[in-house]
Amino acid sequence: QVQLVQSGAEVKKPGASVKVSCKPSGYTFTSYFLHWVRQAPGQGLEWMGVINPRDGSRSYAQRFQGRITLTRDTSTSIVYMELSSLRSEDTAVYYCARTRVIFESRKGFDYWGQGTLVAVSS
């Protein structure tokens, strides 16, 4: 069965960076785009970016440009989301999610990771 397993919770200081991993299983890693979505406490969902595990190409939401980097390691079938220059407003649960249609970058998400809490506090 398809699963997306994320790394554990992180506590970071303002100005630091965080790197969250997402390891899919149950399907061919390079066949489905993977997205990152975050949710601040009590707030809505915010799309951050997407990566194509096949070739590493990615797109980012404008508000995260310059601070976010999505990468993938095809040898371990893991996708990473790194966010830099953290501030308190970045405190949120970060999710990875798989596009529901093979080889498509959009069209909605059918499987999600369990979420990773990143807390930014001095």
Added chain:
Amino acid sequence: DIQMTQSPSSLSASVGDRVTITCQASQDISNYLNWYQQKPGKAPKLLIYDASNLETGVPSRFSGSGSGTDFTFTISSLQPEDFATYYCQQYDNLLTFGQGTKLEIK
């Protein structure tokens, strides 16, 4: 960026009620719209894709309609397990979520 305006932001209803949520896009997005349900502490779940298609395994009391800029999500007869927060999401140009609608028990 395409903005998605979802309304209402919250809604109180009773089991058995018919409930409707709307989502308006800041520009024409054709039918590139999905609807998700999220329960506290859980990841969202896809209910409707391409504005009106029911995801596999989702009960038929959920439905969606619309195209262009105006979209509607309906639950025909609320069940106890439907009390949750619902989000629309456009994917015409990158992706954007609506602000969410919290559906509470009256």
